Amino acid sequence: MxxxxxxxxxxxxxxxxxxxxxxxxxxxxxxxxxxxxxxxxxxxxxxPFVEPHVHLDTTLTAGEPRWNASGSLWEGIAVWSERKQSLTRQDVIDRATEVLRWYAANGVLHVRSHVDVTDPGLVALDAMIEVRENVRDVVNLQLVAFPQEGIVSFDDGPQLLEKAAERGVDVIGAIPHFEDTREDGVRSLEIAFDIAERHGLLLDAHCDEIDDEQSRFVEVLATLARRGGLRGRATASHTTAMGSYNGAYSYKLQRVLARSGINLVSNPLANLCLQGRFDDYPKRRGLTQVKEMLAAGVNVAFGHDDVMDPWYPLGTASSLQVALVGIAAAQLTGTAEIDEAFRMITDRAARVLHLGDAYxxxxxxxxxxxxxxxxxxxxxxxxxxxxxxxxxxxxxxxxxxxxxxxxxxxxxxxxxxxxxxxxxx
Ligand SMILES: [Zn+2]
The missing domain is CATH 2.30.40.10 (Urease, subunit C, domain 1)
Known part of the structure; x- marks a missing residue:
């Protein structure tokens, strides 16, 4: 009792x-x-709190082998490719498990983690599958096969994603804005949906995580979800380009997203830091349209994204910290909006993970x-x-x-x- x-x-x-x-x-x-x-x-x-978006395979590597001095996405990628050389199974297990202890101490008991699968050895994925099993009694961990370096534009990208599905991930990822051409981006989403549907999995793509207002893959993701029947089972993460879309397109997009039933995950800690790096003043902060999409009836949740890694050096795996920063970033300061922000780290995030009666x-x-x-x-x-x-x-x-x-x-x-x-x- x-x-x-x-x-x-x-x-x-x-x-x-x-x-x-x-x-x-x-x-x-x-x-x-x-x-x-x-x-x-x-x-x-x-x-309990629900973490809808984190990268546990990169956590706790900030400063290794060097700090990201500029703080930019691009230097972060460069630092990570140096750190990746020394990645081992045990290294991933130790760091991911430690951050899951932090999550549990903060009351976060459901966690969705992306795992880079653009590695022919799938070292991090095998390690994370082991972690998922080890923590099962305490934390429910969902794993996303995340093709960090692309699906179509990476050698054997589709095969690696298929292999990850066979090894037992819960969710299929994609990164359409990172593919070489727009057509490759669309194709990458088609491949990801096909794998997710065939294996009965959820889908969560890093989508339009860029300041380019021409990056419009979220409409493709939403339409594939609606037509293919993945609807509430599909999520577009980051969608920071939405922070730069014009009013006319945003209005159209609200309808497309609301009809599709897809979820959005905004990661204010990381994206406030990483976006707008090519801007003079006024400087954009690359946040998705949180307030507007909530008003349009789209399910939006807040995620942490990075905990002490090359892209974000801070963090204690606290959902309440994410909500506080999200409130400031998305201007959700009405008292009803503050209550909504709490739901974005509980009920709404649970919908992203498709927890149903388990939550x-x-x-x-x-x-x-x-x-x-x-x-x-x-x-x-x-x-x-x-x-x-x-x-x-x-x-x-x-x-x-x-x-x-x-x-x-x-x-x-x-x-x-x-x-x-x-x-x-
Ligand atoms: Zn991410």
């Missing part, structure tokens, strides 16, 4: 009874029975949840609280005690500062 928690969208305090690793009953506080799994102390219980804080769903020392999603994002409790499949896997700051102020007795305020929602 989990005692004394607030729930999103419900007034009052509640107890959550757990049976056979599932949520059996949610009852008013004081009415719950059973052994105590966690005392929420009035904190906010939520379904949600509801009776009969898995007993996986976080308890935040906060009164609301707004409060959790604003104060960047770490979960006091992380529960995965009915097991308490992480605890973080809250520690207030003790402040001594002139002419006052020492007091505790918690950064709370009565006017906060």
């Amino acid at each position: 989990i005692r004394n928690v607030r729930l999103i969208g419900r007034d009052g305090l509640w107890d959550i009874e757990v049976e056979d690793a599932r949520i059996a009953r949610i009852v008013p506080a004081g009415e719950g029975t059973g052994d105590l799994l966690a005392d929420g102390a009035g904190g906010l219980a939520s379904a 949600g804080l509801e009776e009969s769903r898995p007993a996986s949840l976080v308890i935040l020392p906060a009164t609301s999603p707004y409060d959790a994002i604003r104060r960047q609280t770490r979960p006091t409790h992380v529960i995965s499949n009915a097991r308490l896997i992480a605890r973080t005690p809250t520690t207030p700051t003790h402040l001594t102020w002139p002419d006052e007795p020492p007091r505790q500062i918690t950064f709370t305020h009565p006017t906060a929602p």
Whole structure:
């Protein structure tokens, strides 16, 4: 039994009874029975955070063999190709597992990771398949076969993608804007959809991650998804070119995307840093049209993309940090929009991973949840609280005690500062 928690969208305090690793009953506080799994102390219980987009095979390599001094995408690629020389199975397993520990400690229990498969040995993929198995009891890890250097424009690209599907990835990737020609880009998406459909897999492409307003592969991806029946099973990640599309085309695109049912994943941490590098002022920041696409009815989620690697040197694998930066980047500062940003790292991200009944804080769903020392999603994002409790499949896997700051102020007795305020929602 989990005692004394607030729930999103419900007034009052509640107890959550757990049976056979599932949520059996949610009852008013004081009415719950059973052994105590966690005392929420009035904190906010939520379904766990969901990471819809990260590259675990490159994490924790920032500074190896050298730092990305300019911070550009291009120097990042150059640094990575140097680091890639020393890539081994164990190296990938150790770094990916460590970041998954960070994710779990932050209450992120579902993670979709892209893995570079433009390597004839598929070293990183085999390592990540092993990691997926090792962490299964704690974190649900989805793997995307990500052709970093292209499908059509890379030697044996289609065969490597097919091989990755056979080895057991969950999702097929693509990178159409990186292919040599526009036609190659379209062809690469057709190949990716064909493999995904034949193997019954999901699809998630790095799509239009460039400032070029002529990069328009998201319309191709959406149309292939709608016609081929992948709809909600297909995702376009990054889509930063959308930040440069004109109004007339954006309007048309909203309809195309809404009709297709595809998901979008915006990665504000990395793309605020990587895009706009060829601009003088005014300088673009290459973010997808988050607010507009949400308004058009498109499912949009926020992802981390990189944790301490050549493209983004910071990060602690915290979804709440991603949401905070996403709110600032996409100008989602209305209180309803801040609540929406919380959904973009929970429910909406879960839709990207196609989790269905395997996700949600509801009776009969898995007993996986976080308890935040906060009164609301707004409060959790604003104060960047770490979960006091992380529960995965009915097991308490992480605890973080809250520690207030003790402040001594002139002419006052020492007091505790918690950064709370009565006017906060
Ligand atoms: Zn990415």
